[in-house]
Structures are given as C-alpha cells and as structure tokens.
Amino acid sequence: MPADVHNSPAGSPADSPGVPAAVAALAALETEPGVAKPDPILVADKVSRTFGGLVAVDVDHFEVQRGTITALIGPNGAGKTTFFNLLTGFDRADSGTRTFNGRSLKRISAAKVARMGMVRTFQLTKVLSKLTVLENMRLGAPKQSGERFWVGPFRFLWDGQEKENTERARELLARFKLDAKESDFAGELSGGQRKLLEMARSLMVEPELVMLDEPMAGVNPALKQSLLDHVRSLRDEGRTVLFVEHDMDMVRDISDWVVVMAQGRIIAEGPPDTVMADRRVIDAYLGAHHDTDITELDEETIASEAEAEIAAERLDEGREQA
Amino acid sequence: MDLLTTPLHDMFGPVTLSYVFLAMGLNIHYGYTGLLNFGQAAFAAVGAYTLAVSVASFDIPFVLAILLGVLAAVLLGLLMGIPTLRLRADYLAIVTIAVAESCRLIFSTQWKSHFHARDGVRGFVGGFRDLNPLPDYEGRVLSYNRNDLWVMIVGWALVALVCLLVWLLMRSPWGRVLKGIREDENAVRSLGKNVYSYKMQALVFGGVIGAFGGFIGALGNASVVPDDYNTDVTFVALTMLILGGAARVMSPVVGAMLFWGLFSFMGVLLDDVMSSNQITMIRWILVGVALMLLMIFRPQGIFGDKKELALDAR
Numbered sequence: 016m017p018a019d020v021h022n023s024p025a026g027s028p029a030d031s032p033g034v035p036a037a038v039a040a041l042a043a044l045e046t047e048p049g050v051a052k053p054d055p056i057l058v059a060d061k062v063s064r065t066f067g068g069l070v071a072v073d074v075d076h077f078e079v080q081r082g083t084i085t086a087l088i089g090p091n092g093a094g095k096t097t098f099f100n101l102l103t104g105f106d107r108a109d110s111g112t113r114t115f116n117g118r119s120l121k122r123i124s125a126a127k128v129a130r131m132g133m134v135r136t137f138q139l140t141k142v143l144s145k146l147t148v149l150e151n152m153r154l155g156a157p158k159q160s161g162e163r164f165w166v167g168p169f170r171f172l173w174d175g176q177e178k179e180n181t182e183r184a185r186e187l188l189a190r191f192k193l194d195a196k197e198s199d200f201a202g203e204l205s206g207g208q209r210k211l212l213e214m215a216r217s218l219m220v221e222p223e224l225v226m227l228d229e230p231m232a233g234v235n236p237a238l239k240q241s242l243l244d245h246v247r248s249l250r251d252e253g254r255t256v257l258f259v260e261h262d263m264d265m266v267r268d269i270s271d272w273v274v275v276m277a278q279g280r281i282i283a284e285g286p287p288d289t290v291m292a293d294r295r296v297i298d299a300y301l302g303a304h305h306d307t308d309i310t311e312l313d314e315e316t317i318a319s320e321a322e323a324e325i326a327a328e329r330l331d332e333g334r335e336q337a
Numbered sequence: 338m339d340l341l342t343t344p345l346h347d348m349f350g351p352v353t354l355s356y357v358f359l360a361m362g363l364n365i366h367y368g369y370t371g372l373l374n375f376g377q378a379a380f381a382a383v384g385a386y387t388l389a390v391s392v393a394s395f396d397i398p399f400v401l402a403i404l405l406g407v408l409a410a411v412l413l414g415l416l417m418g419i420p421t422l423r424l425r426a427d428y429l430a431i432v433t434i435a436v437a438e439s440c441r442l443i444f445s446t447q448w449k450s451h452f453h454a455r456d457g458v459r460g461f462v463g464g465f466r467d468l469n470p471l472p473d474y475e476g477r478v479l480s481y482n483r484n485d486l487w488v489m490i491v492g493w494a495l496v497a498l499v500c501l502l503v504w505l506l507m508r509s510p511w512g513r514v515l516k517g518i519r520e521d522e523n524a525v526r527s528l529g530k531n532v533y534s535y536k537m538q539a540l541v542f543g544g545v546i547g548a549f550g551g552f553i554g555a556l557g558n559a560s561v562v563p564d565d566y567n568t569d570v571t572f573v574a575l576t577m578l579i580l581g582g583a584a585r586v587m588s589p590v591v592g593a594m595l596f597w598g599l600f601s602f603m604g605v606l607l608d609d610v611m612s613s614n615q616i617t618m619i620r621w622i623l624v625g626v627a628l629m630l631l632m633i634f635r636p637q638g639i640f641g642d643k644k645e646l647a648l649d650a651r
Contacts, residue, residue: 105523129529141524143517144648154517155528159510162530164538167509168502177510202648220529 035250037082038271046285049076056081056224056255057133062101062111063279064094066330069323071097073279074111079224084246084256086266086287089276090300092320095259096138097327098276099228103135104128106327115224130157134222138229138259140209142216144202148193151201151212152184153177155219184219191215191245207238214245225249227258231265243269267291275299339605346480347601348594351557354492355381356597358550359574360581360589361499365543367575368583369507371519372540373426375571376417376433377547379440382566383409384548385555386444386452392461394451399464403552410548413440414541422536437568445563457562465556485557492553496590499546504586515539516584576628582638591639600624 040053055078064072072094079085089095100106102113104125113120115133123131143151159180160166161173188194191211196204201212210230217225230246231239239262247269249256260266266273267287274284277299283290290296347353359377366372384406391402417436421429444452452458462484469487481489506512514535517525522532555561574589577596581588600620607616631638637646 103527105526124531125526126529126531129527134529135527137523137527141521141527143520143524145520145645146513146516150513150516153510154513154525154530157529161510162514164506164511164542167511168505170505170509173510200645200648216528 035082037080041080041083041272041286044285046283046289048281048284050078050284051076052078052080054081055079057102057113057115057257059102059113060111062098062108062113064097064101064106064108066323066327070279071323071327072101072108074098074276074281077274077281079255079257080272081255082250082253083271084250084258084269086270086273087257087259087276088261088263088266088273088300091317092278092324093276093299094279095276096228096324097279099135099226099259100327103133103226105135106330129220129222132221132223133226134217134220134224135226136210136213136217136228136230138232140206140213142201142204142209142212144200146201147198148188148201148204148212149181149184149197151216152188152219153180155216156180156183157220180219187215187218190248192241207234207242210234210242211238211245214242218249222254224255224257227256227260229259229261231260231262239265263291340602342480343605344598344602348598349489349493350481350597351485351488351492351553353593353597354489354496355550355554355557356574356577357492357496357590357593358499358553359547359570360577360593361496361503362543362545362547362550363571363574363578364583364585364589365503365515365539365546368578368585368588369512369519370515370536370539370543371426372422372536372543373430374417374433374540374543375430375568375575376435376437376440377544377574378566378568378570379417379433379437380410380413380544380547381551381554381570382437382440382444382563383413384551385561385565386458386551388552389458389461389555389561390451392464393458399468402461402464406548406552407545410545411541414544415537417544418537418540422533422540434568434571437566437571441563441566444566452563455563457560459560461561462556462559484559488553488557495549495553499549500586500590507586511535519584576624579628579638580631582641585638585640588638588640595639599627 037054044050044052057079059074059077061076062072062074063070087095087098097106101108104120104123104127115128115131118131120128129135143154146154159173159176161177166172185194185197188197191214193208193211193215196208201209204212210233214225214227214230227246230242234242243265246256246258258270270287272284273287273290275282275290275293275296282299283293283296285293359381362380363374363377366374366377387406387409388402391397391405392399397405413436417429417433421432445454466484466487469483471483471487474483507515514525514530517530518532518535526532554565558565573596574593577592578589579592580596581590581592603620603623604616607619611619635641637643
C-alpha cells in the first residue's frame, strides 16, 4: 500500500496533500545516526547502560520528532527495551542526559515521567488482572483527588471527577472496541485485547508521547490491522508515538521515521524505505549470514544475550522507581 | 453444654478481638496491596507496650497513651517501609519478620525498670476501666465479667468502624491504586502513580490497625508480656485472613471468629481424653491439616471468588 493513503489525518489542513507538517519536515533530513530533528519532543544524549561487562546501551544521540510515528527496530538483544527503560526512568542510565519537552529527566522517577506526559506500555502486557476493564481504565486518569488517603472515604468529594473519568474511559473503550468487556476482569481478556486495553489505558493519562514496546507481539492478524489504525490515530490527534517492533510490515506501514539499534548503538536512521534498503541494517538485523543455519556458537550468543536481558529485567524489578 | 458455650465465649472474647485487628491490618497489607508483612506482631507489641509503659511508668492519661501507641505504630511502619518498599516484595517479608523478633527481644531483655522483662507490664488498665459505664456487678453476664464485657463493647464497636473505613477506602480511587499495585506495580508506576508512597500508606495504615489489636489484647489481659508477640501470632492472623478470604472487608472478622471458635471447640472436645499439653499439640496439628484442606478444596477462602483466583493461573 502506498504510504500516503495512511497519512491523511481527518480534517488536518496540511500543506502537502495529506502529510502532516511534522512528518513532511523529516523528508529534508539527512539519514545518518543521531541526526537532529527540527522539533524534537524527546532528546537523549550519550546515554549508556552496562550490566556487568555487557554494554547494553551506548547511544550517542537520539531525537524524536514531535507529532510523528518513530519506530525503534533492531535484532534481539540490541538493547531496545533497555533503552526504553532508560528513557522512561524505569532504569537508571550510567551516564548521559535526557530531555522531554526541553525539561531534563535527570533523577526523575518513572511515575513523574509519566505524569509529565510520556507514557509507556510493556513488551509483556501488564494489565491488572483482578481489576475490571473499566477499573483498569479509571486507574489511568491523572490528578484524582480520591487517590488521597484522607479524601478517599468521602465519596462526595471525588464522585464528580470519577464520573468524568468514567465517561472518558467509556469513550476510549468504545474506540478500542472493548466497551462490551468493561465489567469483565482484565485477566479474562485475550492477548490481543490486553494489548488494546494497555494502549487505551495509557491514553487515560493524556500523554503527549506514547511509547509502545512491541505492540504487535502475540496479536492475531485480524487485530493487527485495527491496532495499526489505532497507532495512526494517536498521531492524527496530535500525539507523538515511539514504538519498538519486530514486525517489519508494521514498521514499513505506519512509521514516519525508523531508528535502527544493534549492539546497544544506533547504527542507522531514516524513512522506512531508505533504512530497510541500507546494507548495514540488513547485515545487523538479519546477520551477515542470514541465509545460513544457526550454528551452535550463534545459539550460545543468543542464549547469553537473553540471559543478560533477563538479568537486566530482574535488576529493574528490584530497583526503586517510585 | 460446655461444648457450645466455651467456643461461643471465645469467639467473641478479647483474644479473638485482638486477632481480628491483626488480621484486618494484614488484609490491607497482603489482601489489598500485596505486601508480605510477616511482622504484624511487632505493630501489636509496639502499640501495647507504648500504651502500657506510658500509663504504668509515666502516668500519662489513658487516651493520650492510646494516641502515643498509634504514633509508635506509624513510626514503626515508616521504619520498616523506608528501606524495603523500594525493593522487591520478599525484602519486606524478611525485614518485617526480623523487626518483629527484635521488638520482642528488646521488650523482654532491655530497660527492665519499664518493660519488666518476662513478667511484663501491669497496672495500666485503671484509666480504661474507669470509663466503664456498665453497672457494678460481681460474677458474670453472658459468661463475661464486667471488665471483659467493657473491652468487648469498645473492641467490637471499633471493629465495625474499621470495617466501615476499609470498605469506604477500598471502593475509592485510593483503594484502586492499592489493588493495582497488588496486581503489577510497574504498570501502576507507568500510569504516573507514586507506588512507593502508596505502599507506605498501606503499610502504616494496616500497622495502625494491628496496633489496635495490641491495645485490645493488653486491656483484655490487663498485662503486656513479650511472649504474647511471638512470630506465630502473625502467622495465626494470616491463617485467619486466608480462611476468610483475602481482600474482602469482612473476611478477617469471620476468619478470626471461626478459627478461635473451632480451636476452642477442639479443646473442650478433647478435654476428657487428653492432658492439656497433648491438646495443645493436637490442636496445632489439626490447624495445619485444616489449612491444607482449605487450600485444596477452597483456596479462595470463605468469602473469596474462585473466578478471581483462576485468573492468576492464566
């Protein structure tokens, strides 16, 4: 499908036919790693993170253009999820600076980062199983006065706000076609529906930047198309999207800009077609010998990388993030 | 007749009451927030000792001494929570059990002029008993003496109040955040909530409820003895909570009553055939067996919802 078909935001008065200005601005950029964007919402500079001897992330410079869909791709163990964790404050970088909307994110907790307007989802979907779908959604609403201990017992103090939040939650659920499920436990949903719920819930926070960690993983093809439309609709309503993905069709389909990571570094970036034709990317992504069988040595490398990732996740869990 | 009256007497008595409070506190910690607190006995001990020593050694008025006890429980909660709540759940479990044992050992070995080691603190219930509005009588009404009845009236009224408060809180957005943390704290964090602060609030709130268990126990016994705060106190309270079904407002109440009712029933039943030592052993063995049967046939407890439990397996 031609890319232009998707890039038509409903009723957006863009200069060039159907392409938002923020996206159009990307066309003029050089396609080199770490290139500066005209209107960056998120900037990371010299961010690095090591686990023992393994350099998981060592990014020189990284910018995300406001109002676009940016994909972060790379082979397994490239450090994409770790980089995500560093950007959102779920993990602490060894060094480097990050700014969001021009504000430094140094020593800012993950929760605070979310409140600032940068909300993430997780590779392994995190719905709150024993809460209903609607309660999951309501939890996402920001600045709830009823979330204070002394206010909680007095319903009349938070009832009004709760009604507004419920209304907004129902609108979002309808948009994500989960409205029929609102009183089910979130744990009863299928894998794909959980992805939708997680995405819908993140929108309850009213984020400017939505960060999706593998939104397509484990989603059946029928649902994929609607997920794609949802991601696109996020941009069309003025949000910025950064996502990690392995599904190349999806990346080609909806991203305005692609950033490729390998072995913790950004090795290429540019529009999807340019990047995917890049020799370095093909080598890194598929391996220089992608048509040969996996050898035992490869298997060992993959296994050790996986182990490092698991170790990283454990560390992450044990770490303070509040 | 004893077979019925003794268990009934125990089900509503001060001992059960004090366990109701401990279990209600644990329900906040474990049932709603998913915090593993194995040191609930410490909250009861600190509450009880603060009350007892304030009155007995320093002549502080009863009501003020209760407030001091609450304050001490809050401080204990902060002490346990500050180093552990940022870490994974198991660290809290380790620290709480250690703190509980430390408290008990401090009370039984230190500052003997105030704590009186294993003899415990006495002579602090006067202020509470002076408030007793019941008419003077000797002997027993409904098999309780005048002092017990007064403790029970106050205690059960407080239980009703706490239940109401827990119910109000758990239907509020505050309770929703706690339940969210129980399910997955990183998800809650990603939605912009300060998870650490909420866990701390839950720990302190449940701990203060536990301290009321300490007050009631102390007032019921008219003494505070370190051995009343062994670690198994916490585990018995947890058992009661699981018996009732975690994360239900009434489950700690019914769980504790049922537990003590059955416990005392077995005691009376075996009284003719065994020595009291044997009865104690047998009773604890039966508790273990009952707990296993409960886990096998009704893991959700009395009030729990099996459907919710099934979600964990998915």
